[in-house]
Amino acid sequence: MPVPPTRPHPTATAPPRFPAGFLWGAATSAYQVEGATAEDGRTASIWDTFCRTPGKVFQGHTGEVAVDHYHRFREDVRLMAGLGLTAYRFSVSWPRVQPTGHGPAVQQGLDFYRRLTDELLSAGITPVATLYHWDLPQELESAGGWPERATAERFAEYAGLVGEALGDRIGHWTTLNEPWCSAFLGYGSGVHAPGRTDPVAALRAAHHLNLGHGLAVTALRGVLPADAQLSVSLNLHALRPLTPSADDRDAVRRIDAVGNRVFLGPMLEGAYPEDLLADTAHLTDWSFVRAGDEKEIHQPMDWLGVNYYTPTVVSAADEGTAPARADGHGGGTASPWPGADQVGFHPAPGERTAMDWAVDPSGLYELLTGLARRHPDLPLVVTENGAAYQDEVGEDGTVHDPERAAYLHAHLAAIHRATADGADVRGYFAWSLLDNFEWAYGYAKRFGLVHVDYPTQTRTPKTSAHWYARVARTGELRPPAEG
Numbered sequence: 001m002p003v004p005p006t007r008p009h010p011t012a013t014a015p016p017r018f019p020a021g022f023l024w025g026a027a028t029s030a031y032q033v034e035g036a037t038a039e040d041g042r043t044a045s046i047w048d049t050f051c052r053t054p055g056k057v058f059q060g061h062t063g064e065v066a067v068d069h070y071h072r073f074r075e076d077v078r079l080m081a082g083l084g085l086t087a088y089r090f091s092v093s094w095p096r097v098q099p100t101g102h103g104p105a106v107q108q109g110l111d112f113y114r115r116l117t118d119e120l121l122s123a124g125i126t127p128v129a130t131l132y133h134w135d136l137p138q139e140l141e142s143a144g145g146w147p148e149r150a151t152a153e154r155f156a157e158y159a160g161l162v163g164e165a166l167g168d169r170i171g172h173w174t175t176l177n178e179p180w181c182s183a184f185l186g187y188g189s190g191v192h193a194p195g196r197t198d199p200v201a202a203l204r205a206a207h208h209l210n211l212g213h214g215l216a217v218t219a220l221r222g223v224l225p226a227d228a229q230l231s232v233s234l235n236l237h238a239l240r241p242l243t244p245s246a247d248d249r250d251a252v253r254r255i256d257a258v259g260n261r262v263f264l265g266p267m268l269e270g271a272y273p274e275d276l277l278a279d280t281a282h283l284t285d286w287s288f289v290r291a292g293d294e295k296e297i298h299q300p301m302d303w304l305g306v307n308y309y310t311p312t313v314v315s316a317a318d319e320g321t322a323p324a325r326a327d328g329h330g331g332g333t334a335s336p337w338p339g340a341d342q343v344g345f346h347p348a349p350g351e352r353t354a355m356d357w358a359v360d361p362s363g364l365y366e367l368l369t370g371l372a373r374r375h376p377d378l379p380l381v382v383t384e385n386g387a388a389y390q391d392e393v394g395e396d397g398t399v400h401d402p403e404r405a406a407y408l409h410a411h412l413a414a415i416h417r418a419t420a421d422g423a424d425v426r427g428y429f430a431w432s433l434l435d436n437f438e439w440a441y442g443y444a445k446r447f448g449l450v451h452v453d454y455p456t457q458t459r460t461p462k463t464s465a466h467w468y469a470r471v472a473r474t475g476e477l478r479p480p481a482e483g
């Protein structure tokens with residue numbers, strides 16, 4: 001038989017390609033970028049209060065000015081368009097739209113989001129709105145905050161108001177951003193607003209965030225067009241046992257329960273995991289979960305948002321292991337992990353970012369393929385992923401950040417592999433569009449694709465932004481060196 005001439009396989013060197021229609025985005029959140037905290041009727045959120053509390057935020061930084069997105073959004077949308085982005089994920093500030101958490105919406109607040117979304121739409125950029133990225137109106141916290149059921153009901157009302165006002169322009173909605181952080185950093189370790197350190201309050205908050213999500217989805221379905229896409233964004237923990245021992249694997253199970261399944265269980269399967277209830281039984285009998293709540297939380301969603309930065313390595317606590325405090329957002333003295341006092345946390349291997357987070361894209365691959373196996377019909381969107389580095393403006397005016405481009409490239413490659421292995425991933429949002437207020441770290445950590453010189457508010461796209469722009473324009477994932 002004649003042997004056919006050998007030719008290189010046509011796809012052997014072709015770069016990974018993402019499908020047409022894949023959302024290429026960047027994300028921000030209201031308190032981190034908007035500034036204008038006392039304009040047009042906005043009142044204080046828990047983050048305004050927290051920032052004013054001595055010792056809570058690096059060097060007393062606040063979001064009062066942030067990157068002035070409230071006034072510079074037109075310039076920022078032009079930047080996005082210049083970078084070829086097809087989607088922008090931002091959050092709506094509750095205290096701007098419904099300042100006390102009660103009563104009718106404030107039109108000036110809504111008008112800001114109308115102007116922003118009109119600008120996006122005319123630039124061909126899909127708006128993706130998150131309703132809650134951590135800025136609870138202070139009045140609601142003063143009335144008890146997320147540990148109280150009424151906050152979930154307030155949230156659903158607010159969601160309905162915003163949906164009704166903006167549903168003609170916004171087709172993609174996310175209820176909550178990272179409710180784990182709201183509950184366990186806000187009420188458990190206290191490193192985030194409102195800064196409480198009460199494990200039971202943290203578990204109650206987790207439930208009422210879940211309930212708020214479910215009630216908000218129902219409220220939104222009632223006011224939005226039938227084709228609106230509803231979702232939630234979770235910071236799922238990619239967990240690794242320190243050793244293969246049964247005890248270390250049990251530590252993984254425990255953190256998976258209180259870090260991941262506390263939300264995935266009720267939201268996607270309609271029930272809290274039994275092992276979570278058992279692990280925390282010495283703290284609470286969970287009687288704040290009323291009959292029918294889990295059904296209320298379990299609403300059909302159009303996609304699930306996954307936020308991922310770094311994996312988490314745990315062990316059964318032992319002499320010499322770090323206490324169960326680690327969460328990546330700053331150290332506290334209290335634990336953000338109720339019912340997991342026995343668990344030890346360890347640095348993950350690998351290169352580190354300026355947050356001291358290990359770079360390991362395999363965690364993202366594992367999360368996406370794991371979700372796809374368990375929920376094969378649920379589309380996924382990576383709603384946050386990115387890295388902080390000590391970026392500086394060079395003498396020639398450019399910001400050269402090869403580490404960030406390499407980070408983004410490696411994580412997009414992991415997403416592409418996950419897609420090939422069955423995960424239905426519809427989009428990617430780099431965190432963040434702009435350098436901004438990084439919570440307890442203030443302005444000390446820069447996550448932006450675009451550098452911001454804070455005194456002048458000058459925006460300079462970093463070299464990673466130019467690389468990402470090319471990926472977004474072509475749908476082809478080429479390594480940064482070629483890009």
Ligand code: FCB
Nearest residue numbers: 029177178235431438439
């Ligand atoms: C996530 C938050 C986001 C930003 C990144 C670095 O947990 O959702 O606001 O702080 O971390």
